[in-house]
Amino acid sequence: MTARWPFPTVLVALASTGVLADHLTIDPRATYLRTNQDAGATDSPAVLLSSLGAQPGDWLRIERTGGFQSELGVVGEGREMIGVFSISGLLFPPDSRDRVPGAIGAKGGRVVVSAPTFFGSLDTDIEEDFSVDDGNIPCTTVRIPKSASHLLLCADDGLFGDNTDADGDFGVEITIVDGPCYPDFSADCVLDLFDFLAFQNAFVGDKPAGDCTKDGAFDLFDFLCFVNAFNAGC
Ligand SMILES: [Ca+2]
Ligand SMILES: [Ca+2]
Ligand SMILES: [Ca+2]
Numbered sequence: 203m204t205a206r207w208p209f210p211t212v213l214v215a216l217a218s219t220g221v222l223a224d225h226l227t228i229d230p231r232a233t234y235l236r237t238n239q240d241a242g243a244t245d246s247p248a249v250l251l252s253s254l255g256a257q258p259g260d261w262l263r264i265e266r267t268g269g270f271q272s273e274l275g276v277v278g279e280g281r282e283m284i285g286v287f288s289i290s291g292l293l294f295p296p297d298s299r300d301r302v303p304g305a306i307g308a309k310g311g312r313v314v315v316s317a318p319t320f321f322g323s324l325d326t327d328i329e330e331d332f333s334v335d336d337g338n339i340p341c342t343t344v345r346i347p348k349s350a351s352h353l354l355l356c357a358d359d360g361l362f363g364d365n366t367d368a369d370g371d372f373g374v375e376i377t378i379v380d381g382p383c384y385p386d387f388s389a390d391c392v393l394d395l396f397d398f399l400a401f402q403n404a405f406v407g408d409k410p411a412g413d414c415t416k417d418g419a420f421d422l423f424d425f426l427c428f429v430n431a432f433n434a435g436c
């Protein structure tokens with residue numbers, strides 16, 4: 203007997219809500235973090251949120267594209283990326299402990315602790331930034347905080363000047379979305395069996411996330427509601 207999967211598509215890359223995504227190329231040598239003896243490092247450009255058609259209160263899905271070489275001769279490409287919102291486009295000099303004077307934390311962002319500088323092991327971590335790609339999950343959905351006007355993005359690395367991207371594909375797709383994708387329970391930008399299992403666990407455990415219809419009852423309609431949301435994508 204063949205087990206039947208309840209959904210017509212097992213693996214669905216999340217579709218956007220219809221708003222076109224903006225693609226930005228990221229120079230892997232650029233950073234908003236403190237650097238030390240890192241001659242080739244450059245400053246992260248501050249992206250004006252209004253140039254993306256976005257404003258405080260909007261949710262952004264930020265998905266990493268491509269990859270970069272994190273040092274000469276390394277095999278394979280690094281993908282880790284971090285980002286931070288700011289109330290200004292200002293960036294203090296590279297040797298400043300906290301270079302983004304207007305940094306603000308974002309709802310929905312995954313915490314990231316950035317590595318110390320390669321030379322001197324100086325602390326670089328700032329509280330307000332978030333992971334875009336942590337090496338496992340290639341995206342994030344974050345809410346633009348009140349007063350934020352700019353977004354800064356950079357590779358997550360300890361030495362930036364030796365980074366290269368010969369094919370120039372390291373970057374992000376940024377899409378304005380309604381909010382976190384409900385059926386993507388694992389928040390990894392892919393809809394698959396694991397999301398269904400996570401929904402099932404929430405449903406069986408009477409967790410609010412399992413009440414898809416938001417009527418306080420846990421019944422067949424929640425399953426139908428979840429299947430509809432899953433098939434609709436995000
Ligand atoms: Ca590349
Ligand atoms: Ca490097
Ligand atoms: Ca998922």
Ligand SMILES: [Ca+2]
Nearest residue numbers: 413415417419
């Ligand atoms: Ca319900």
